Amino acid sequence: MKKMKRILALLMVGASLLGLTACGGDDSGTQEGGSTGEESAEKIVIQAGYGNNPGEPTDLAMQRWAELLKERSGGTMELELFPSSQLGSQGDLTEQIVMGEPIICISDASFLAEYGAPEIAIASFPYIYISWDECWKLIDTDWWAEQEALLAENGIHILTANWAYGERNLMTTRPVYTLEDMQGLIVRTPTTPSYMKAFELMGAAPTAIALGDVYTATQQGTVEGMENPMATLYGQAYYEVAKYITMTAHVKMPIQWITNEDFFQSLTPEQQQWLCETGDEAGLYNNQLQDEMLEQYISDMEANGVTIIDLSDKERAKFAEACNALYEDPDITAGWRDDLHGYIRSLLEA
Numbered sequence: 001m002k003k004m005k006r007i008l009a010l011l012m013v014g015a016s017l018l019g020l021t022a023c024g025g026d027d028s029g030t031q032e033g034g035s036t037g038e039e040s041a042e043k044i045v046i047q048a049g050y051g052n053n054p055g056e057p058t059d060l061a062m063q064r065w066a067e068l069l070k071e072r073s074g075g076t077m078e079l080e081l082f083p084s085s086q087l088g089s090q091g092d093l094t095e096q097i098v099m100g101e102p103i104i105c106i107s108d109a110s111f112l113a114e115y116g117a118p119e120i121a122i123a124s125f126p127y128i129y130i131s132w133d134e135c136w137k138l139i140d141t142d143w144w145a146e147q148e149a150l151l152a153e154n155g156i157h158i159l160t161a162n163w164a165y166g167e168r169n170l171m172t173t174r175p176v177y178t179l180e181d182m183q184g185l186i187v188r189t190p191t192t193p194s195y196m197k198a199f200e201l202m203g204a205a206p207t208a209i210a211l212g213d214v215y216t217a218t219q220q221g222t223v224e225g226m227e228n229p230m231a232t233l234y235g236q237a238y239y240e241v242a243k244y245i246t247m248t249a250h251v252k253m254p255i256q257w258i259t260n261e262d263f264f265q266s267l268t269p270e271q272q273q274w275l276c277e278t279g280d281e282a283g284l285y286n287n288q289l290q291d292e293m294l295e296q297y298i299s300d301m302e303a304n305g306v307t308i309i310d311l312s313d314k315e316r317a318k319f320a321e322a323c324n325a326l327y328e329d330p331d332i333t334a335g336w337r338d339d340l341h342g343y344i345r346s347l348l349e350a
Contacts, residue, residue, distance in 0.1 A: 044077045044271070046259075049087030050106040051211070056231050057293055058106070058165070058255075059083045061286030068278035077274060079104070094258070098155040102263040107256045108165070110192045112147075116154035118335030120147040122344055126198045126250045127320040132287075134348045135254050136162060141347050157264040158256045160279030164287045165253035166229025166294070169245055171238055173224045176246040177309060179203065179318045188214050188226040194332055198250070199227075201322045211236070218242055229253060231290070234297040239304045246309045248319055 048066075052058040059081075066079040087093060093105035098115065113121035122128060123144075129135050138144055139161045148158050176182060182203040189195045189206040199206040209217050211232075217223045218241040225242060226233070233245065257279060264272060298308060311319075326332050327341040337343065 042076065044267075045080055046078070046102060046104055046275075047080045047082060047087060048104040048257075049082040049085070049093050051085045051090060052083055052106075052231075053235050054083050056235050057286055057289035058163075058231070060289055061163070061282045064285045065278055065282035068281055069274060072274045072278055073271070077271060094156075097258060097260045100155070100260055100262060102260055104159065104257055104259045107258045108253065109256070110190075110194055112151060112156065112256065112258070115151055115156055117147045117150040119143075119337070119340055120151075121194060122336075122340055124251060124253060125194055125326065126323045128341075128344065129252045129348070132164060132252060135164075135252055137348055138344070139254070143344070143347060151258075152261045155261050156258050157261040158258055159264070159276050160283050161254065161256045162280055162283040162287075163255045163257070164290050165255045166231055166290050167249045168227050168229055168251040168253055169233070170227050170248045170250070171225055171233050171242045172244045172246065173218065173221075173242050175244045175307065175309060176225075177311075178315055179322060186222070186224045188217065188223045194326060195227075197326055197329060197332055198323045201325050202319060203322075214238070215241060229290075230294055230297045234301060239301045239306045243305055244307050244309060245301065247311055248316065250319060250323070 048062060050058060050062065062079070062081050062083075066081060069077050069079055087103070087105075088096070090105060090107065090111065093103060094107065094111070094115075097103060097105065109120045109123035110125075113119070123135075123138060129138075144161075151158065170176060170187070172185065172187075174181075174185075176185070179202060182199075185204040187199050187204045187206050188209045189199055191208040196206040196208065207223060209223065214223065214226050215236060215238060218226065218238065226238060227248075227250070228236075230245075233239070264275075267275070302308060333340065
């Protein structure tokens, strides 16, 4: 019943947006570069859903995006925020977007690969980047533009892509100092094939469990660890059931915010610019928050009895080398051009 109400509400939003587009089709009385009084009286309210909890950097940055968009548009465009998966899971929201719903949701490259752009998955692969600068360099390449075009053909428009979700690290119930310590370790991972395969290559036993069930599964001994950015590890209070964090930094995790392609094209060029530019500005704010809050997360978890294990460059290189076999796995690389890994590295090193 709740899901049906949510869908009906979204359809009502879509109908109102179609009406707004129809009103905007008449240029009479419109000043160049501006809007008519009738247009400015209309308001576009876009629902945005994500799994992060209130107070996490992603949520705070979304609040900033909402503020910036309202200000930039003179109050004619607003974001209505739904943290903590209130609007639905990432998978549910993505399917709604593909079907035409005028909403926004969080996403990542490995997830988007399933929507007509298989190569984009590499943008969130383990150890693909040496630095965050390389990540931002990649989204400015022609290759990234090609991936965006493929997604658009399948109903998905990337609004902004300069958001850092953080470095993913390993949190466990027993210490991991070396790659050898990974042998047989039961680690919760997302269902993403590249993540599960990577931990297999590291020697672990990956298992897919819903994020909301990880705390109890760890407490009961069903899993012995999980991997995620520090904000998520702290925000989910895993420090109460797992007392070791190994700074594997196995993924530098960029995120993207997506919406329906037809909905985006129904907006005026000015509205499109407001939505995307304010999203990019909020992304920079998010990245600043991620850096500022990281030390606090670490400090708070240490205060709760967590041991932080820093790997030497030599030892971390062993983790990276173990993951190299990903790029030779035919199941993982299905739909890729030959030596995509080498091609991406050539773009980043140019």
